[in-house]
Amino acid sequence: xxxxxxxxxxxxxxxxxxxxxxxxxxxxxxxxxxxxxxxxxxxxxxxxxxxxxxxxxxxxxxxxxxxxxxxxxxxxxxxxxxxxxxxxxxxxxxxxxxxxxxxxxxxxxxxxxxxxxxxxxxxxxxxxxxxxxxxxxxxxxxxxxxxxxxxxxxxxxxxxxxxxxxxxxxxxxxxxxxxxxxxxxxxxxxxxxxxxxxxxxxxxxxxxxxxxxxxxxxxxxxxxxxxxxxxxxxxxxxxxxxxxxxxxxxxxxxxxxxxxxxxxxxxxxxxxxxxxxxxxxxxxxxxxxxx
Numbered sequence: 001x002x003x004x005x006x007x008x009x010x011x012x013x014x015x016x017x018x019x020x021x022x023x024x025x026x027x028x029x030x031x032x033x034x035x036x037x038x039x040x041x042x043x044x045x046x047x048x049x050x051x052x053x054x055x056x057x058x059x060x061x062x063x064x065x066x067x068x069x070x071x072x073x074x075x076x077x078x079x080x081x082x083x084x085x086x087x088x089x090x091x092x093x094x095x096x097x098x099x100x101x102x103x104x105x106x107x108x109x110x111x112x113x114x115x116x117x118x119x120x121x122x123x124x125x126x127x128x129x130x131x132x133x134x135x136x137x138x139x140x141x142x143x144x145x146x147x148x149x150x151x152x153x154x155x156x157x158x159x160x161x162x163x164x165x166x167x168x169x170x171x172x173x174x175x176x177x178x179x180x181x182x183x184x185x186x187x188x189x190x191x192x193x194x195x196x197x198x199x200x201x202x203x204x205x206x207x208x209x210x211x212x213x214x215x216x217x218x219x220x221x222x223x224x225x226x227x228x229x230x231x232x233x234x235x236x237x238x239x240x241x242x243x244x245x246x247x248x249x250x251x252x253x254x255x256x257x258x259x260x261x262x263x264x265x266x267x268x269x270x271x272x273x274x275x276x277x278x279x280x281x282x283x284x285x286x287x288x289x290x291x
Contacts, residue, residue, distance in 0.1 A: 069256075079237075079242060080246070103197075111176075111183065149230060174205045175208075234246075
């Protein structure tokens with residue numbers, strides 16, 4: 001029997017050191033590549049219009065005195081507060097509706113086994129793969145027939161078509177990963193299906209519910225195509241479309257205001273992800289392990 005030659009300890013430490021150097025080098029490149037756009041947005045939002053138009057100095061820093069005029073004009077001289085209010089209303093309603101449908105659908109497909117449940121669960125996820133660029137035309141006809149065109153409530157109707165399939169798929173995987181002994185113990189205690197859902201499965205599956213909620217929040221908060229297609233009144237617009245249509249007039253772009261609006265619009269999702277990232281990752285990984 002031949003014994004494998006063990007490399008010297010010094011070579012192993014050297015190889016590990018070079019591997020760490022390479023890993024940190026590429027990690028630094030990754031951080032610079034992805035953090036440069038928000039950094040440039042922040043810098044541009046504090047520049048004066050004169051500095052941006054002069055094109056003098058280093059474009060990646062503030063060469064003159066910083067200003068808050070873009071933020072002030074955005075909040076006082078535009079309908080940005082109205083857009084923000086509309087976005088909050090649409091997002092809250094969309095998240096509530098999407099999560100109600102997703103939790104009930106996932107619970108029935110994952111735990112209340114019936115004929116065709118596996119096929120139906122696969123079909124629910126496949127609907128998520130249909131791009132919204134193909135759906136907005138038939139949905140336009142549906143929204144128009146319901147008399148909801150040019151209303152922010154039309155978005156509450158159409159955004160769940162994007163959020164519900166993925167949220168249901170995540171919740172199916174999470175509910176399926178819960179031990180079946182919990183079902184048996186609940187049944188022995190006299191609980192029915194609804195009591196098991198609200199008293200057992202929802203508390204246990206809270207990380208998955210948080211992950212699905214964050215996804216539904218992101219879909220409704222950052223949606224652009226549906227608001228652009230279904231809403232054309234300034235008073236009913238949401239942030240993604242309203243900021244662009246307000247600060248881009250023809251071929252004139254108010255870059256300072258656009259960057260300030262983008263930062264303010266991106267702040268709520270960034271804050272939510274910062275505080276709930278661990279729940280989001282654990283919910284996605286648990287939902288992807290078992291279906």
